[in-house]
Amino acid sequence: MKQSLRIKRGTDEDTLYYVYEVDLPSGSSVLDALEFIRTGTAPDLMYRHSCHHGSCGTCAVRINGKEVLACLTKLEDFAGTVPTIEPLAAFKHDKDLVVEPGSLFRRLPKDAIKIRISEWIGGEINRDPAGEANQARPGGIEHFVRFEDCIECGACISACPVTRQSWAEESLTASPFMGPAVLAAIHRESINNSERRQEMLELAKLPNGVAACEKHFDCSRVCPRMVAPGKHIEQLRKEIL
């Protein structure tokens, strides 16, 4: 299957859009296409990737302006068109499709618990539909655990109209909106770690916390992992009243 892609290349000072054609079997992802281009005509193409199955969160990009994980986006969704692939907004741009992810990681609640008790214990916003059979807890097992849903991909930060503007102007704004992923993490930590609940709610109360959210809900729309940051923010809003 042949497909053309328009890719933003270079740095902020020196940007050019290049069109590449790839030839890949049906079922291939946009990330497969980037790999095809890098191992072929453009060995210097820079993009972030690691797991290729939507659990690391490194390969988030914007395709035709919408935030997606390149590894979970099928190439044939764009058959007959030439989609434009760009790096995430809001983040500091590095080069080509790479942004500097540190501005998200540095804002996340420090030393938060990265693992949670499995769904049926509570605190769940979007239940796993496949987990219906698992809702009952087996006898003799205190609980199973699993990693937090959020993979810190930055899609919500790029999609949120508030962070998109204020993170980009970071040097001008004293304390820009924390952003959806950060507030979702604060809410999760308030559930996972009862000792830090009050501390987390205090963070959410800051002027650049929940109060700075303008309820656009683009965060929940683009989230590739059902975290629904918008719902977490709404829950925090109720809890800090």
Added chain:
Amino acid sequence: MDYFDVVVIGGGGTGAATAYDLSLRGLSVLLVERGELTSGTTGRHHGQLHSGARYALGDAHIAQECMAETRILRRIASDSIEYNQGLFLAIDDEGEALTADFISACREADIPAMEIPVQRALELERRINPKTKRAVLVPDGTIDAYRLAMRFFASAAARGAVVRNFTEVIDIETSQGEVQGVRVHQLRTGTDLRYACRAVVNAAGPWADKVAALAGQDVPVTPAAGTMVAVEGRLTNMVVSRLRRPGDGDIIVPQRRLSIIGSTQRKVSDPDGLRPLPEEISFLLSSADELIPDFSKQPFRSAWTAARPLAGRSNEEGREISRDILVIDHGKTGQLKGFFTILGGKATTLRIMGELVSDQVAQYLGNDEPCRTALFDLYPYDYYWRLS
């Protein structure tokens, strides 16, 4: 020209653990990776924390090593592990007949395997094959191989190691049979740089032969492509494996809200640009259905192929080559002093791989500090960015 005691080539789990280990011994370390960190083999993980049970019948040494490393990782990286244990299921006569030998081989390797009644297994995991004949509980788990590796990078950076992604080594400079430095190409700027160093660790995994060639060295590596398929939905909490002699498509690893079946193995000549074959995907899905009926009816999420760095050369099918760890001191082979290659292994054994090669590098540099990577909690992965 900047100087480092050691330059580590390769930003996967092995390179990360090596950079951390050497830094803890007080050596100055530069790690370079041509792409993003963990964009090679490490990232494309199945995500199994191996208790070693899978290897117990075939290779007692690897099994023991996995169990020892599982115990250490649970101590130093506890919240990088979904530690829900694993079930080995005998679903045919072959598996049923093998169960007793399997359990004694596990115990031999210090793996606390325990047979449980099938009824109990079905209570623990309701979606497994109800025709299961025997079930064995082992201390397997799920790791996020990306975030586990990032914890080693964070810990290395905290000890002063310098980590450079999108930086490709283009030459290894030598003089009179000794390593002198490296020349690197920076993708960001398109410019080249030189670094002086006394030792180089080649941790390039399936690309190790290409890196070694830059130093005129030969490294026997066989890239073996392994395909995995992820479907939406957390079908179990425990890792579910098929009790039989290790083969293709016999392990299902749950992670977050997804389930991953793996893997396959085929030898390839080029570890770059690997993609799954359609027949591998359909084979894996039908194999998964034997362990967890209707696995293949879950929404398809992703299929991907990793290049395993098997140490050695073989004309046989890939799985015949050992997953054992190999350290090559190219000085001892009389070729090039200060050049070391670390090969083989798996995600679970990243720390010990770092230890084994660092022992030799430290000795070469006259540093007699012991390995300390098993002693301390690793930094959380987000510290990699917080510290930079």
